[in-house]
Amino acid sequence: MASASLKAPEHPNIETTTGEYRVVSTMIKVQTDGREELYNLSNAIRDFVRSSGIRAGMVMVSSLHTTCAIFINEWQEALIHDVKSYLSNLISKSDYYRHNDPAWSDCDRHNADSHLRSLMLGMNLTLQIADSDVVLGEWQSVILAELDGPRERTIRIQAMGI
C-alpha cells in the first residue's frame, strides 16, 4: 500500500509578509441562462484581487444562494459537458422529494435536486493571495454552477490580508 504519512521538508523555503491588515469586498451579479449551467469566475476574481491592493492573504468567494454552487476545476469545453452531465445524473430530478410535494412544502420551484446538488458541491470557496494575485494552479478555474436557473445570482467576494 502506497498510502503514507508525509513529513515536512527539513529546510523549506518559507516567506513572511507583514503590514497593515485590510478587508476589501465587492458583489458581482451573474445573470444565468439555463436551469443548469457553468460560469467561469476566474477573471472576475483575479481582476478584483488585483484592484484590491492586497499583496498577501486570502479571498473568499461566496454564493448567497442554496441552489448555486462554487468549486474549482479545469475549464475545458468537453469537461464542462461531462461535469454538467454528471451533476444531472448524480441526483435525480424526478425522484420523490417532500420539498417538491405541496402536502409538505410551499416551495413551487420543485428544486429539491438543486438543493442536494449544491449541498454536495459547496457554496463557498477560499483561495490564497500571493504576489498581489490569486493562487491558482495552471489548470484551475473557479466555476459557478447554476443548478436552478435561469436567475440573477449574487456572489460576494472578500479579500483579506496585507
Place this chain on the structure above:
Amino acid sequence: MASASLKAPEHPNIETTTGEYRVVSTMIKVQTDGREELYNLSNAIRDFVRSSGIRAGMVMVSSLHTTCAIFINEWQEALIHDVKSYLSNLISKSDYYRHNDPAWSDCDRHNADSHLRSLMLGMNLTLQIADSDVVLGEWQSVILAELDGPRERTIRIQAMGI
C-alpha cells in the same frame, strides 16, 4: 452552450475596512439525539460573531470530529427530511467495509458509512463577516449533520478580522 467566462464589472462598488486585527474564538457543545440528525447552527454563530466585536473579516466553523459534517443549505422541514434521506441513501450502511470488520479494524462502532458521508460533505466551513454580522443569503442556514450519534459534539468557532 450557455457556459461562459465572466468578466469583472468595470466600476464595481468596492468597500475597504482597516483597523486592528483580532482573533476571537469559542467552543460550543451539541448533544445530538439520533444516529443521523441535522442541527441549525446559524443563530449560535450569529450570536458569537456579534459578541466578538469583529466588524469585517471571516468566521470559521469547525467540527472536531470525523463523522459529523457542517454545510450550508435551506432550513425547511420538508427539505431537512430529504437531506437526511439522501445522506442515508448516498452511502449504504450495510455494505462491506474493512473499517467495520474485526479482522481489519479495532473500531467497534461499525461507522464506515458515517466516515464516508462526512468525507463527501466536509467538516469545516468558512464564512464572511461584514457590518459586524455573518454574511448569509436569505435562505442560507449553517447546518451540522450528526452522522453517527447520539453523542456530544464539539464545534470550534473562530472569528478573525477587524
Place this chain on the structure above:
Amino acid sequence: MASASLKAPEHPNIETTTGEYRVVSTMIKVQTDGREELYNLSNAIRDFVRSSGIRAGMVMVSSLHTTCAIFINEWQEALIHDVKSYLSNLISKSDYYRHNDPAWSDCDRHNADSHLRSLMLGMNLTLQIADSDVVLGEWQSVILAELDGPRERTIRIQAMGI
C-alpha cells in the same frame, strides 16, 4: 424529529488575541506512486505552522491541481482502504466522457473520472490555528488524495494571523 435550531450558550468562554498580522507561506512537493493513493499531510502542516510563529489565526492547504483533492478524515489503514475503494466506485473510470474522447478533447490522460472525483472532494482546506498549533480533533488527519498519479504534486500552505 430531532432536528433543531441551536442557540449560543449564554456565557460562552470567549478568547481574544491581538497582535501584528502576518502571512507565512511555503510549498511542499509530494511524489505520488499510484493512480489513486492517499497521503497524510498532518505532520507536514503541523511542522510548518509551528515554525511559522503564528499563534492564532488560520492555515490554508491548497492543491494546485484539478485531479488531486484534500480533505479531513481518520487515518486508519482499514478506513483508508474503504475510502480508496469508495472513491473508485463513486465515479466509474470506464463510462463514456467527452473529456476522454479524441473527437472532443485533446487530453490524452483519459482522466475525466479523476476530475469528477476531485470536484466532489474539493481541492482546498482551511483550518484554524490556536496556541501556535493547527486545530484538529483527536481522530482528524489532513489527507491528500492522488486521483490521477503517479505524479509530483505541489501543495501550497499559507498561515495567516498573529
